Amino acid sequence: xxxxxxxxxxxxxxxxxxxxxxxxxxxxxxxxxxxxxxxxxxxxxxxxxxxxxxxxxxxxxxxxxxxxxxxxxxxxxxxxxxxxxxxxxxxxxxxxxxxxxxxxxxxxxxxxxxxxxxxxxxxxxxxxxxxxxxxxxxxxxxxxxxxxxxxxxxxxxxxxxxxxxxxxxxxxxxxxxxxxxxxxxxxxxxxxxxxxxxxxxxxxxxx
Amino acid sequence: xxxxxxxxxxxxxxxxxxxxxxxxxxxxxxxxxxxxxxxxxxxxxxxxxxxxxxxxxxxxxxxxxxxxxxxxxxxxxxxxxxxxxxxxxxxxxxxxxxxxxxxxxxxxxxxxxxxxxxxxxxxxxxxxxxxxxxxxxxxxxxxxxxxxxxxxxxxxxxxxxxxxxxxxxxxxxxxxxxxxxxxxxxxxxxxxxxxxxxxxxxxxxxx
Numbered sequence: 001x002x003x004x005x006x007x008x009x010x011x012x013x014x015x016x017x018x019x020x021x022x023x024x025x026x027x028x029x030x031x032x033x034x035x036x037x038x039x040x041x042x043x044x045x046x047x048x049x050x051x052x053x054x055x056x057x058x059x060x061x062x063x064x065x066x067x068x069x070x071x072x073x074x075x076x077x078x079x080x081x082x083x084x085x086x087x088x089x090x091x092x093x094x095x096x097x098x099x100x101x102x103x104x105x106x107x108x109x110x111x112x113x114x115x116x117x118x119x120x121x122x123x124x125x126x127x128x129x130x131x132x133x134x135x136x137x138x139x140x141x142x143x144x145x146x147x148x149x150x151x152x153x154x155x156x157x158x159x160x161x162x163x164x165x166x167x168x169x170x171x172x173x174x175x176x177x178x179x180x181x182x183x184x185x186x187x188x189x190x191x192x193x194x195x196x197x198x199x200x201x202x203x204x205x206x207x
Numbered sequence: 208x209x210x211x212x213x214x215x216x217x218x219x220x221x222x223x224x225x226x227x228x229x230x231x232x233x234x235x236x237x238x239x240x241x242x243x244x245x246x247x248x249x250x251x252x253x254x255x256x257x258x259x260x261x262x263x264x265x266x267x268x269x270x271x272x273x274x275x276x277x278x279x280x281x282x283x284x285x286x287x288x289x290x291x292x293x294x295x296x297x298x299x300x301x302x303x304x305x306x307x308x309x310x311x312x313x314x315x316x317x318x319x320x321x322x323x324x325x326x327x328x329x330x331x332x333x334x335x336x337x338x339x340x341x342x343x344x345x346x347x348x349x350x351x352x353x354x355x356x357x358x359x360x361x362x363x364x365x366x367x368x369x370x371x372x373x374x375x376x377x378x379x380x381x382x383x384x385x386x387x388x389x390x391x392x393x394x395x396x397x398x399x400x401x402x403x404x405x406x407x408x409x410x411x412x413x414x
Contacts, residue, residue, distance in 0.1 A: 122397070124404075150408065157404045165392070166400035178395055185372070185392035188385055190329065193373035197331075197364045201357065 003196065005098040006186055007089065007115050008033070010179070011108035012123030013156050017169045021123060022102040024176045033183070034097045036089055039071070042080040055085060072114055073107035084111070098183060105159050112162055119186055121179060122163035125156065126170040210403065212305040213393055214296065214322050215240070217386070218315035219330035220363050224376050228330060229309040231383045240390070241304045243296055246278070249287040262292060279321055280314035291318070305390060312366050319369055326393055328386060329370035332363065333377040 012018055026035055039055040041062050050056045057065075062081045065071050074083030084101060092099045101111065112120060127149070160166050165182050169175045186192070219225055233242055246262040248269050257263045264272075269288045272278050281290030291308060299306045308318065319327060334356070367373050372389050376382045393399070 121395075124400075153404075154408060157401065157408065160397055160401045160404070163397050165395045166397050166404075167395050178391055181388035181391035182395060184385055184388035188328075188372045188374050188389060190367055190370050190373050193331075194364065194367045197360075197367070197373075201361060201364065 003096055003192075005032075005034075005093040005096050006183065007093060007111075007118035008098060008100045008179075008183060009108050009111055009115075009118050009120045010100060010102045010123060011105055011120065011163070012169075013105065013125060013159065016123045016125045017172065017175075018102050018123055020172055021169060021175050021179070022100065024172050025100070025179060028180075031180075032098055033100050034092045036084055036092070036099050036101045038082055039065070039074075039085050040080060040082050042082075055088075057081075072101075073103065073110040075104070075107065086114075109162055119165070119182065120163040121165045121167055121182060122160050123175065124160070124166050124168045126168060127153070210303055212241075212300040212303050213390065214300060214318075214325035215305060215307045215386075215390060216315050216318055216322075216325050216327045217307060217309045217330060218312055218327065218370070219376075220312065220332060220366065223330045223332045224379065224382075225309050225330055227379055228376060228382050228386070229307065231379050232307070232386060235387075238387075239305055240307050241299045243291055243299070243306050243308045245289055246272070246281075246292050247287060247289050249289075262295075264288075279308075280310065280317040282311070282314065293321075316369055326372070326389065327370040328372045328374055328389060329367050330382065331367070331373050331375045333375060334360070 010018055010022055022035070025031065025033065037051065037053070037055055039057055039062065041057055041059050044050065044054070044056050048054065048056075059081070062074075062083070065083070065085065066074060066081075070086050071083040072086050072089060074081060076082075084103070084107070089099050089101075101108075103111070108120060111118060167175050167178045167182070217225055217229055229242070232238065232240065244258065244260070244262055246264055246269065248264055248266050251257065251261070251263050255261065255263075266288065269281075269290070272290070272292070273281060273288075277293055278290040279293050279296060281288060283289075291310070291314070296306050296308070308315075310318070315327060318325060374382050374385045374389070
């Protein structure tokens with residue numbers, strides 16, 4: 001019996017580069033991570049395969065799943081539903097594989113409620129750090145522009161509070177390395193490892 | 208002003224290979240880690256330099272430091288004192304560098320009291336996992352040998368409880384990779400990163 005996998009939620013403000021970072025992570029064939037396939041009511045585009053790119057469903061099927069509480073999170077964009085089916089995530093975790101979700105902040109907060117034991121990673125825009133430089137070199141930008149950026153930055157920083165980790169997306173490769181390191185580290189957490197060893201001894205005592 | 212470094216305590220049962228793993232980590236010149244130099248009352252061996260290999264002290268100097276509570280932990284082996292000076296660790300952390308200590312389990316427990324915010328990594332002997340295989344292939348070893356191993360394993364597993372992470376030393380390179388990943392991950396923990404961003408905004412408001 002293999003150990004249950006970790007649920008890893010990659011999220012962050014829109015435009016931060018979540019998709020790019022996620023694709024880079026999954027371009028590594030040695031990864032033990034499984035990408036959580038989303039469900040949608042939009043039609044498959046050319047080349048898209050059901051169960052690979054998306055789970056394609058009809059509106060009534062999707063709405064039934066919403067009613068039956070079988071989606072971890074869902075939203076409607078441009079007339080189509082998009083969501084994360086619980087069953088697929090659960091089965092993959094049970095098989096011992098880590099599952100990665102790449103979703104918007106609102107969706108991540110919903111997942112946090114359903115899976116508090118998940119690993120929530122906030123991808124932070126490098127603009128937050130750049131902001132500091134901009135502040136220090138005032139005069140090169142208008143007061144209004146800086147104030148707008150400050151407002152956006154404040155909102156983004158407040159979002160962080162619901163997450164376990166904050167990874168700056170200064171460079172895609174660096175962000176990916178940090179995310180992979182987080183996954184490795186989490187697998188070494190004593191709360192996860194010690195019970196495995198303890199169970200090993202129990203098994204023996206029952207012999 | 209740079210951010211305070213992390214205190215990383217590498218520990219584990221004797222014979223697990225702490226020294227080998229630590230040396231392998233510090234053989235990487237790109238590491239931002241600083242090895243915590245121990246203090247001792249034994250005489251320098253040929254080639255050993257004060258302040259590099261050890262801080263060499265007289266017995267009376269060492270005992271004065273014990274009295275003044277200036278050692279994070281200390282012990283006496285074969286008539287000589289060995290210990291970790293707080294001042295060196297503190298100064299290095301203040302300079303923004305991560306400090307790694309490689310010490311015995313008893314010492315680690317003392318450091319945990321003084322630095323609860325430290326990162327405590329338990330290096331686990333691969334024999335713990337091998338034990339499971341041995342149990343499963345009973346008959347190849349005597350009952351007594353297995354029982355002795357079980358007793359030792361139980362003690363080792365109980366030690367884990369005081370640590371944040373458990374890293375199996377199955378292969379030195381793998382153990383090092385996991386330890387480095389833990390350090391990277393800890394630098395991304397939201398509790399550490401978010402205040403930095405929040406402070407950034409405060410600084411601006413005071414302008």
